[in-house]
Amino acid sequence: xxxxxxxxxxxxxxxxxxxxxxxxxxxxxxxxxxxxxxxxxxxxxxxxxxxxxxxxxxxxxxxxxxxxxxxxxxxxxxxxxxxxxxxxxxxxxxxxxxxxxxxxxxxxxxxxxxxxxxxxxxxxxxxxxxxxxxxxxxxxxxxxxxxxxxxxxxxxxxxxxxxxxxxxxxxxxxxxxxxxxxxxxxxxxxxxxxxxxxxxxxxxxxxxxxxxxxxxxxxxxxxxxxxxxxxxxxx
Amino acid sequence: xxxxxxxxxxxxxxxxxxxxxxxxxxxxxxxxxxxxxxxxxxxxxxxxxxxxxxxxxxxxxxxxxxxxxxxxxxxxxxxxxxxxxxxxxxxxxxxxxxxxxxxxxxxxxxxxxxxxxxxxxxxxxxxxxxxxxxxxxxxxxxxxxxxxxxxxxxxxxxxxxxxxxxxxxxxxxxxxxxxxxxxxxxxxxxxxxxxxxxxxxxxxxxxxxxxxxxxxxxxxxxxxxxxxxxxxxxxxxxxxxxxxxxxxxxxxxxxxxxxxxxxxxxxxxxxxxxxxxxxxxxxxxxxxxxxxxxxxxxxxxxxxxxxxxxxxxxxxxxxxxxxxxxxxxxxxxxxxxxxxxxxxxxxxxxxxx
Numbered sequence: 001x002x003x004x005x006x007x008x009x010x011x012x013x014x015x016x017x018x019x020x021x022x023x024x025x026x027x028x029x030x031x032x033x034x035x036x037x038x039x040x041x042x043x044x045x046x047x048x049x050x051x052x053x054x055x056x057x058x059x060x061x062x063x064x065x066x067x068x069x070x071x072x073x074x075x076x077x078x079x080x081x082x083x084x085x086x087x088x089x090x091x092x093x094x095x096x097x098x099x100x101x102x103x104x105x106x107x108x109x110x111x112x113x114x115x116x117x118x119x120x121x122x123x124x125x126x127x128x129x130x131x132x133x134x135x136x137x138x139x140x141x142x143x144x145x146x147x148x149x150x151x152x153x154x155x156x157x158x159x160x161x162x163x164x165x166x167x168x169x170x171x172x173x174x175x176x177x178x179x180x181x182x183x184x185x186x187x188x189x190x191x192x193x194x195x196x197x198x199x200x201x202x203x204x205x206x207x208x209x210x211x212x213x214x215x216x217x218x219x220x221x222x223x224x225x226x227x228x229x230x231x232x233x234x235x
Numbered sequence: 236x237x238x239x240x241x242x243x244x245x246x247x248x249x250x251x252x253x254x255x256x257x258x259x260x261x262x263x264x265x266x267x268x269x270x271x272x273x274x275x276x277x278x279x280x281x282x283x284x285x286x287x288x289x290x291x292x293x294x295x296x297x298x299x300x301x302x303x304x305x306x307x308x309x310x311x312x313x314x315x316x317x318x319x320x321x322x323x324x325x326x327x328x329x330x331x332x333x334x335x336x337x338x339x340x341x342x343x344x345x346x347x348x349x350x351x352x353x354x355x356x357x358x359x360x361x362x363x364x365x366x367x368x369x370x371x372x373x374x375x376x377x378x379x380x381x382x383x384x385x386x387x388x389x390x391x392x393x394x395x396x397x398x399x400x401x402x403x404x405x406x407x408x409x410x411x412x413x414x415x416x417x418x419x420x421x422x423x424x425x426x427x428x429x430x431x432x433x434x435x436x437x438x439x440x441x442x443x444x445x446x447x448x449x450x451x452x453x454x455x456x457x458x459x460x461x462x463x464x465x466x467x468x469x470x471x472x473x474x475x476x477x478x479x480x481x482x483x484x485x486x487x488x489x490x491x492x493x494x495x496x497x498x499x500x501x502x503x504x505x506x507x508x509x510x511x512x513x514x515x516x517x518x519x520x521x522x523x524x525x526x527x528x529x530x531x532x533x534x535x536x537x538x539x540x541x542x543x544x545x546x547x548x549x550x551x552x553x554x555x556x557x558x559x560x561x562x563x564x565x566x567x568x569x570x571x572x573x574x575x576x577x578x579x580x581x582x583x584x585x586x587x588x
Contacts, residue, residue, distance in 0.1 A: 003359050135315040137302045139376045140332030149328075153319050 028170035031109035043121035073179025124158020168222030243285035263427035304356025308378030336377025345399030449552035484550020500587035504585035
């Protein structure tokens, strides 16, 4: 019973708690912002493209969904870490450090939500009747034109759903983030990491409870929005 | 002149088709479903790439152009209107991309009677309305050639009768050739100038509609609804007798009085089974039309009980179906002069423009 008494309405949050929430929102926004264009290209390739290696691309995209997140985080560390080939190159060439930074947390989130976004966009692109694109073609629309005026508007609700789903899922990423970006308050300590830290601390249940409530609100809000935007409803 | 030839194989089906037809005019691809009409049209639009393909319109080769730059308008069997756009935006889609053509937005809207639908979404249209919008959308993309793939086949008879007059008006207003695929002989005889008969991936025969429908050596002649087509002009009305005279070349054909004013182009369809042949002038008979003709060809039907007789008249050609017995009694043979007796009531007429 002691636990339930300590859980109170989450507002006002303390400074550190607010920091964790804002950090999570920022990280998720960057994960979705950078991931979305790439996810759209990959989804289009998988939905409409016929090329060798399509199966391989599909498998690669889905890998983060199947692997334990810790493994994904560790693989990221191997590639993008200070000693990793890409990480070392980025540091030497651009002075960009990903491991143990906020950008790194965004990268980890982006990789984790990538398969979710690709799936959602791919399904909605596949639901667009290719015969409509043919019709647009006979009316003089080249492929970029067709994509912008036919495919994208018709797949639009699915793309929006992918954004909301990806954003919401980003807020909850734990394993890959803590492995690749560590758990540094104010830098890489997102909501779930802050909750984890609070639970590890003596008498931290109140903080954990309040942050957990915030997570619940964000998650439910995201789910409701995603459901509302799903193509099924708009038809 | 439109010249098309195609060779294509897919899933065990082999298509080898070629035809040429004068332009402008309506070129009907006539044949049963699955004969290859849609494949031929898709190839002409550029949506299908056959193994071998040639297409030349008025001396311009088109087969190498991509569909979006080929200038071939396509009215699909299923309409394919864009569901996320209003009727107005659907119509403008091709207008914006094809450049200004001879058909203006307001003209197309008026011609097809779709002014009241402009603000609606396609899902709120009836099947007939949807096809009219699809025709308008293709027209407004400024095509050099218009393809129509069974545009009426998804509609019931009432909707077909609603659209056919629009199509007939279209053919007389447009200066571009129309290729019209259909498996309905009725639609074809009402619209076509050139008939291309297609069966099992082959062109069986091609030529002017009026000649093709009078030939005895084509599968067309064996149909229950076989019949010749005459093209003519309304000559005069005889209100006191309730008749209208249509002049077809040197002949007059009388039909029950129609509303079209003199000078109007009409096409007359005379069912082969309604044509009576005589070798001497009958008297005291109700038949209004007694036309001089001579036999061009005679053939028997599959069962051998009926004779198909191709006739040449002063202003066209007709087909008659009589019993084999009658053909023998009258000694019908190529070159023999006969009288073709046609009840005025048996003649179907349709306005050309």
